[in-house]
Amino acid sequence: MGNCLKISTSDDISLLRGNDSQISGTQPMYHQGEHYQRELYSSTSASTTRTPSSNNRQLSDENQVKIAKRIGLMQYLPIGTYDGSSKKARECVICMAEFCVNEAVRYLPCMHIYHVNCIDDWLLRSLTCPSCLEPVDAALLTSYDST
Amino acid sequence: MSSKSPSERRLHKELMSLIKEPPPGVTIDTESVQQNLSEWKINIKGFEGTLYEGEDFQLLFKFNNKYPFDSPEVTFIGTNIPVHPHVYSNGHICLSILTEDWSPALSVQSVCLSIASMLSSCREKKRPPDNTLYVKTCNKNPKKTKWWYHDDSV
Numbered sequence A: 001m002g003n004c005l006k007i008s009t010s011d012d013i014s015l016l017r018g019n020d021s022q023i024s025g026t027q028p029m030y031h032q033g034e035h036y037q038r039e040l041y042s043s044t045s046a047s048t049t050r051t052p053s054s055n056n057r058q059l060s061d062e063n064q065v066k067i068a069k070r071i072g073l074m075q076y077l078p079i080g081t082y083d084g085s086s087k088k089a090r091e092c093v094i095c096m097a098e099f100c101v102n103e104a105v106r107y108l109p110c111m112h113i114y115h116v117n118c119i120d121d122w123l124l125r126s127l128t129c130p131s132c133l134e135p136v137d138a139a140l141l142t143s144y145d146s147t
Numbered sequence B: 001m002s003s004k005s006p007s008e009r010r011l012h013k014e015l016m017s018l019i020k021e022p023p024p025g026v027t028i029d030t031e032s033v034q035q036n037l038s039e040w041k042i043n044i045k046g047f048e049g050t051l052y053e054g055e056d057f058q059l060l061f062k063f064n065n066k067y068p069f070d071s072p073e074v075t076f077i078g079t080n081i082p083v084h085p086h087v088y089s090n091g092h093i094c095l096s097i098l099t100e101d102w103s104p105a106l107s108v109q110s111v112c113l114s115i116a117s118m119l120s121s122c123r124e125k126k127r128p129p130d131n132t133l134y135v136k137t138c139n140k141n142p143k144k145t146k147w148w149y150h151d152d153s154v
Helices: A013-017 A028-041 A061-074 A116-123 A136-146 B006-020 B030-035 B108-120 B131-137
Strands: A079-081 A104-107 A113-115 B026-028 B039-045 B056-062 B073-077
Touching (some): B030 B039
Antiparallel strands (some): B056 B073
């Protein structure tokens, strides 16, 4: 009790959470996200242009499959425009910038909103809401069941 | 503004708010930040009424260019490393929000508060039981450690 023991063998927590970027330092996940966003959101990302990274490592097949699945799932998360209504969050907690009226925001099932670019970058790493830690995929699957 | 990367922009915002409205017992070494925006030294005081009352500690935050998607690397530095069951004598901290439970909604401020609360809830000053072995064998970067979290009580 109370120990912080280091274990030498890897466990499955990272697989479970689908978030292995911290442990193995897999930059490719981030990469794929950039490509994906450039294709899909080139019109909306003018304010947040990214500097392309010089690192062009290839993704492993396994990672590619995982990312493809994630991108598929993310497309079910609705995108809306910020209307400035007072009930909604005023700033995106990821970049800490205030939302502008008519800016594209993505809604998670828990109804937390983020800039599309910001949240998509995060979802490629972890399918959880940054604010409430609600698993995004579980909530989506539940909504499939009920419809 | 446009020349700044998203991570630099966010760090800048956090810095401004930490300077303007620092949480109780937390002060930032602005000199260190002026030299390098990706390494911050932050002083925290042991709260009154806790085992660390009257003690001063220093934390080093290191950010990479993927912050806030990647968690910051946070360690205690300096001569006074708190004696705590989750703090190794080399300054490494066993705290899940610094690795697997990190979320980009967390911030320097919330990490400082978590660490302050971790210290405040301590009932007995002692090092982790595996301190000697860990300190001898660990990577310099605590984020490379595969932490095994199993006690939320302190």
